[in-house]
Amino acid sequence: MEITAVRGFNDVLPGDTEVWRHIEDNAFRVFSSYGFSEIKVPIAEKTELFLRSIGATTDIVEKEMYTFTDRHGDSLTLRPEGTAPVVRAYIEHKLYTNPVSKLYYSGPMFRYERPQKGRYRQFYQIGAEILGDPSPRADAEALQMLMRLFEEINVRGAELNINSLGDAHCRPAYKERLKNYLSGVKDRLCDNCLRRIDANPLRALDCKSPGCIEATHDAPSIVESLCAPCAVHFDKVREHLGLSGIEATVNPRMVRGLDYYTRTTFEITSAGLGSQNAIAAGGRYDGLVEELGGPATPCFGFAIGIERVALIIKEGGVYRKPLAVFIALGAEAEKKGIELLKAWRDRGIRIVEDFSDGSLKSRMKRADRAGARYAVILGEDELKSGTVTVKDMKSAGQEKVAWDLAPDRIAIG
Numbered sequence: 001m002e003i004t005a006v007r008g009f010n011d012v013l014p015g016d017t018e019v020w021r022h023i024e025d026n027a028f029r030v031f032s033s034y035g036f037s038e039i040k041v042p043i044a045e046k047t048e049l050f051l052r053s054i055g056a057t058t059d060i061v062e063k064e065m066y067t068f069t070d071r072h073g074d075s076l077t078l079r080p081e082g083t084a085p086v087v088r089a090y091i092e093h094k095l096y097t098n099p100v101s102k103l104y105y106s107g108p109m110f111r112y113e114r115p116q117k118g119r120y121r122q123f124y125q126i127g128a129e130i131l132g133d134p135s136p137r138a139d140a141e142a143l144q145m146l147m148r149l150f151e152e153i154n155v156r157g158a159e160l161n162i163n164s165l166g167d168a169h170c171r172p173a174y175k176e177r178l179k180n181y182l183s184g185v186k187d188r189l190c191d192n193c194l195r196r197i198d199a200n201p202l203r204a205l206d207c208k209s210p211g212c213i214e215a216t217h218d219a220p221s222i223v224e225s226l227c228a229p230c231a232v233h234f235d236k237v238r239e240h241l242g243l244s245g246i247e248a249t250v251n252p253r254m255v256r257g258l259d260y261y262t263r264t265t266f267e268i269t270s271a272g273l274g275s276q277n278a279i280a281a282g283g284r285y286d287g288l289v290e291e292l293g294g295p296a297t298p299c300f301g302f303a304i305g306i307e308r309v310a311l312i313i314k315e316g317g318v319y320r321k322p323l324a325v326f327i328a329l330g331a332e333a334e335k336k337g338i339e340l341l342k343a344w345r346d347r348g349i350r351i352v353e354d355f356s357d358g359s360l361k362s363r364m365k366r367a368d369r370a371g372a373r374y375a376v377i378l379g380e381d382e383l384k385s386g387t388v389t390v391k392d393m394k395s396a397g398q399e400k401v402a403w404d405l406a407p408d409r410i411a412i413g
């Protein structure tokens with residue numbers, strides 16, 4: 001019997017891997033221009049790390065973790081997100097001796113969710129964390145960096161929603177108000193939210209069941225319950241976003257699915273993905289480092305969902321495969337082709353040669369099926385004049401281009 005992949009775990013095949021590489025390469029380039037360095041953390045951690053950081057009464061911990069006992073009897077969990085492992089490494093390697101650490105990572109995360117378009121059980125995130133910076137300008141700068149990345153990779157129509165969850169001073173009072181409110185609409189809440197009213201009432205605002213969305217429509221707003229320092233922080237974030245020309249909508253219902261957030265939280269959505277429309281999310285987590293045994297350290301971080309961003313880029317048709325197929329006609333052209341292809345590849349052009357025999361027409365068809373944007377043809381005439389014919393597979397237009405100008409012609413197309 002044929003063995004297939006595990007449900008919710010995907011292969012990423014050529015055609016998609018180019019888009020993924022494009023996203024990662026641009027993210028790494030943009031992040032490093034803001035002073036971030038890469039960190040690589042393990043895929044599995046001690047289960048306790050996630051219990052203590054994400055929160056015992058969150059959906060992730062209650063029903064989505066891949067937890068197993070290894071041969072030694074230790075409980076391990078495949079990481080459902082990247083922030084807790086990065087914070088664990090930050091503490092373990094005493095990175096806090098630096099005034100500020102700016103780190104990014106990329107890799108797979110694991111959550112036992114219901115697989116559907118844009119939602120998988122193994123999915124990939126690119127994330128970034130700023131550890132050691134309390135300033136609202138750090139929040140705004142990270143958001144600006146993210147919006148810049150989306151602009152550069154042509155993710156159009158990305159919308160930024162922000163909120164503040166307050167801190168240890170003002171959130172308890174808000175939780176009480178919310179609890180009281182929820183107690184009044186108990187009969188309309190789902191079982192899950194009902195059960196968590198006392199332990200974690202905020203979760204009801206994040207619940208996707210239609211009944212809970214309706215029942216919490218008039219719930220008290222967290223933004224109106226902020227203490228003065230939290231309110232000032234939130235105002236400053238918005239002010240700095242404004243100075244960077246970034247529009248943000250305040251959404252007081254957006255509480256996020258992880259318990260460690262304090263103050264600023266955000267989500268970036270993009271139309272065209274259906275209900276799985278969040279492409280990046282994150283916020284401030286000023287208490288987490290201390291909670292996990294390190295010194296008090298204010299932090300801000302986020303993660304981007306690579307699958308969803310890749311879907312948008314592909315569906316938008318914005319990403320063009322920078323791929324050309326080279327067709328040599330005759331033995332002399334084949335020889336010259338070896339030299340030309342080397343020179344063009346040295347200049348970064350992604351070009352493959354078609355080695356098949358047959359008519360030019362059938363070879364052109366093969367180039368088209370391969371998804372090439374251009375066919376580059378070297379025949380007798382071209383050999384004589386030191387040119388190639390560059391044929392645009394979309395417009396069917398073609399022109400003769402000198403050998404050393406061909407890479408530029410293909411690259412800008």
Ligand code: ATP
Nearest residue numbers: 113118119120123257278279280281303304305308
């Ligand atoms: P959602 O509300 O869509 O479940 P989330 O709040 O669980 O998202 P985070 O944990 O903040 O998401 O992760 C950040 C990003 O990672 C999301 O905005 C999304 O793009 C992506 N992501 C999260 N879970 C999945 C998944 N199961 N499959 C694919 N991408 C995901």
Ligand code: MG
Nearest residue numbers: 059111113257
């Ligand atoms: Mg989720």
